[in-house]
Amino acid sequence: EAGWTTDPFGAEVIDGVLYGRGATDMKTAVACFADAASRFLARKGDGFNGSISLLITGDEEGPAINGTRKVLQWMQERGETMDACLVGEPTNPSTLGEMAKIGRRGSLSGWLDVHGVQGHTAYPHLADNPLPRLLKMLAAINDEVLDDGTDHFQPSNLQITTIDVGNSATNIIPGTVRAAFNIRYNDLHTSETLMAWLRSKCEDIGGDYDLEFHITGDAFLTAPGPFSALLAGAIKSVTGMEPDLSTTGGTSDARFIKDFCPVAEFGLISQTMHKLDERVAISDLENLTDIYEAVLDGYFAS
Structure with missing residues (x-):
């Protein structure tokens, strides 16, 4: 109240x-x-x-x-x-x-975890920083225009909602980094076609990663x-x-x-x-x- x-x-x-x-x-x-x-x-x-x-x-x-x-x-x-x-x-x-x-419109949420090896910033050869790969993956999916809309739907859009490295120190290379995103999409797509597209973009960058999805509903x-x-x-x-x-x-x-x-x-x-x-x-x-x-x-x- x-x-x-x-x-x-x-x-x-x-x-x-x-x-x-x-x-x-x-x-x-x-x-x-x-x-x-x-x-x-x-x-x-x-x-x-x-x-x-x-x-x-x-x-x-x-x-x-x-x-x-x-x-x-x-x-x-x-x-x-x-x-x-x-x-x-x-x-x-x-x-x-x-x-x-x-x-x-349909709604598809995703969580992208990119894995590396934690280490000290003074010894990068002993670590594997996953953050640059995460940023490349996010740039790849964020920069692509999904469509121009239809007679009844506005253009589909992807929004990156969080990036989390779980690390407040400036001298530690994180071991795992996570990002979340949401796609609002029209009837030119299905959740299946979008998930396949996202996996393809991440595969192009490569490395150790996991993708999780939650589908609220298709367009x-x-x-x-x-x-x-x-x-x-x-x-x-x-x-x-x-x-x-x-x-x-x-x-x-x-x-x-x-x-x-x-x-x-x-x-x-x-x-x-x-x-x-x-x-x-x-x-x-x-x-x-x-x-x-x-x-x-x-x-x-x-």
Whole structure:
């Protein structure tokens, strides 16, 4: 609670603004969709013969081991299928209606350890300094342009995030040095092709090294089509805005769902997510509920 104006779990409304953890990311989007579905079903009555499901998990950030993936596996084992999915991520940078997501970049993290022989700087012939080889490897992967982007994705990018020699002394040659990096990549690549490229670059330099990888998710795209058009039309009908169909930003649980059905993302404004005083205007909640209801109307009318 330190630093918050209100109780982060109190859901206080002050001057038409709801404050609380999850106000934008993304408990309120779930509530808006539940309300929209309730209103939709109340209007349809007993004549409705479709199916609406809400997939809600408590393990969405980070490794997401016991979240959406487990639920999807459970559904598959039961023979449950989905025709389309809408994820309530806070997709709008500043104004409700300006952006929906139809894909996401992939994320690959790597750790490069280069090994040598520790020694004294006065006796370099008795040591093997791994740091120059590490720097050459990092230069080789950092200097190469991965691609120029696509119609739906920005260019892939590699960022070196840490270099650690574990050595504060100026007269000691380190025995092992480590660097970490992250690649955000578009659908011109897969994690497999990037890992092969990284290994090739390191092999070109040579020496004793190890590479470890962690794949958060591969890039994916739900190509613009009926589902994204339906979502864009619903957004415009409520906000008057034509949303940008984007693939920017980080990863989301849509990376798991895309293997099962077409998926798009639309929710609230992302400016205060993960911050102190996370908040959302009540008017945005009302409009988001209307948008979700319009999506249901359009989807089940088709």
